[in-house]
Amino acid sequence: MASHIPKVGFVSLGCPKAGSDSERILTQLRAEGYDISKSYQDADLVVVNTCGFIDSAVKESMDAIGEAVKKNGKVIVTGCLGAKKSIIEKEYPNLLAITGPHALNEVMSAVHTHLEKPHDPFSDLVPPQGIRLTPKHYAYLKISEGCNHRCSFCIIPSMRGDLVSRSIDDVMKEAETLVNSGVSEILVISQDTSAYGVDIKYRSGFWNGRPIKTKLYDLAEALGSLGVWIRMHYVYPYPHVDDIIPLMSEGSILSYLDVPFQHASPRILKLMKRPASSENNLLRINKWREVCPDITIRSTFIVGFPGETESEFESLLDFLEQAQLDRVGCFKYSPVDGASANLLDGHVPEEIKEERLQKFMETQARISHKKLQAKVGQTFTVLVDSHDGDYAIARSMADAPDIDGKVFLRDGKLLKPGDFVDVKIESYDQHDLFAGPNV
Numbered sequence: 316m317a318s319h320i321p322k323v324g325f326v327s328l329g330c331p332k333a334g335s336d337s338e339r340i341l342t343q344l345r346a347e348g349y350d351i352s353k354s355y356q357d358a359d360l361v362v363v364n365t366c367g368f369i370d371s372a373v374k375e376s377m378d379a380i381g382e383a384v385k386k387n388g389k390v391i392v393t394g395c396l397g398a399k400k401s402i403i404e405k406e407y408p409n410l411l412a413i414t415g416p417h418a419l420n421e422v423m424s425a426v427h428t429h430l431e432k433p434h435d436p437f438s439d440l441v442p443p444q445g446i447r448l449t450p451k452h453y454a455y456l457k458i459s460e461g462c463n464h465r466c467s468f469c470i471i472p473s474m475r476g477d478l479v480s481r482s483i484d485d486v487m488k489e490a491e492t493l494v495n496s497g498v499s500e501i502l503v504i505s506q507d508t509s510a511y512g513v514d515i516k517y518r519s520g521f522w523n524g525r526p527i528k529t530k531l532y533d534l535a536e537a538l539g540s541l542g543v544w545i546r547m548h549y550v551y552p553y554p555h556v557d558d559i560i561p562l563m564s565e566g567s568i569l570s571y572l573d574v575p576f577q578h579a580s581p582r583i584l585k586l587m588k589r590p591a592s593s594e595n596n597l598l599r600i601n602k603w604r605e606v607c608p609d610i611t612i613r614s615t616f617i618v619g620f621p622g623e624t625e626s627e628f629e630s631l632l633d634f635l636e637q638a639q640l641d642r643v644g645c646f647k648y649s650p651v652d653g654a655s656a657n658l659l660d661g662h663v664p665e666e667i668k669e670e671r672l673q674k675f676m677e678t679q680a681r682i683s684h685k686k687l688q689a690k691v692g693q694t695f696t697v698l699v700d701s702h703d704g705d706y707a708i709a710r711s712m713a714d715a716p717d718i719d720g721k722v723f724l725r726d727g728k729l730l731k732p733g734d735f736v737d738v739k740i741e742s743y744d745q746h747d748l749f750a751g752p753n754v
Contacts, residue, residue: 324358329366348433355386367396452733462506484520539567579634613642619668621659
């Protein structure tokens with residue numbers, strides 16, 4: 316009779332950075348011989364990786380913990396909400412353990428305490444690229460943990476700590492392993508990608524027998540040599556970001572930049588304590604486009620921040636019209652427990668925040684409509700993600716997974732996820748493009 320192999324259930328919530336933490340925990344579990352259960356009922360215990368950035372995320376995480384407790388009972392909580400241990404303990408006092416984010420060792424220690432480690436696991440239980448939550452053809456590459464900034468609306472540093480950059484050789488080794496496993500796209504993530512290496516004074520490492528600095532440009536250049544799509548996320552608009560734009564123009568990395576501008580008013584940005592708040596972002600955007608005309612710029616903004624006046628909101632709309640950004644997300648300001656912005660004067664009434672959000676999105680919708688319309692008749696290289704009947708669902712260089720639009724390709728049922736194909740755009744809707752047969 317075969318011995319029982321202990322099974323761990325896993326629930327992963329939050330952003331790609333939290334997802335990267337989940338992948339590391341899952342990889343270690345499988346490396347040690349644990350099975351991963353797809354149901355609460357079959358699991359010997361459940362790990363819930365939480366998010367705690369905004370109120371809605373806290374509620375989602377608390378609900379997920381409650382569901383795991385109800386359906387299994389043996390629960391380990393980790394992730395950003397775990398940094399607020401008292402909140403969780405008040406609602407669920409009988410959890411097996413609670414850890415904060417980026418806590419692989421602590422989670423594994425809790426698993427070992429409550430679930431006997433399998434006997435003599437074999438190393439080939441885990442593929443070289445580890446266990447991933449993404450499809451096989453793309454992967455997130457987290458280059459650092461934590462953040463040195465203290466934005467007044469954000470509590471991430473209190474949860475994840477100050478910036479800790481991974482060594483360049485370690486990052487490149489993981490990137491090579493991913494490419495060798497068949498990954499077609501690598502998405503670079505962190506809390507502050509622009510600051511990569513500043514905590515270790517851009518210390519040099521070695522890759523392919525040559526010295527290479529732990530720095531954004533050197534990382535982008537090295538990743539660009541791997542022959543796959545490289546997409547940059549969470550890039551603050553520091554001056555040195557200008558250095559990587561020529562790499563985009565040359566095609567070494569994707570001409571795509573995810574830059575969270577958050578607002579256009581210098582006074583509001585100062586109240587937000589945003590890094591690079593004094594930079595002329597419109598000037599910088601125009602310079603980027605001079606070097607790389609087809610660059611796609613994605614950003615996020617907050618409306619209704621404490622003290623935001625009507626004229627400052629109007630200046631934000633004016634910024635949108637001038638910047639002509641390609642991909643934009645917007646959030647109403649929401650007080651987060653522990654954020655210093657809660658102490659600011661002039662909190663904006665909820666109904667005004669909602670009105671501003673709607674007006675913001677209407678303005679950006681008109682901009683997006685024109686940009687999508689301009690793509691009709693053009694030919695683009697797309698990466699196939701999945702299928703829907705006879706349609707292949709793909710993404711262009713301008714589209715990051717889950718947050719941007721898609722390209723629906725008719726007569727694409729023979730294409731496989733991970734395939735690159737050139738297509739001609741025939742039409743569009745509010746968010747997505749529709750393409751004809753392969754060019």
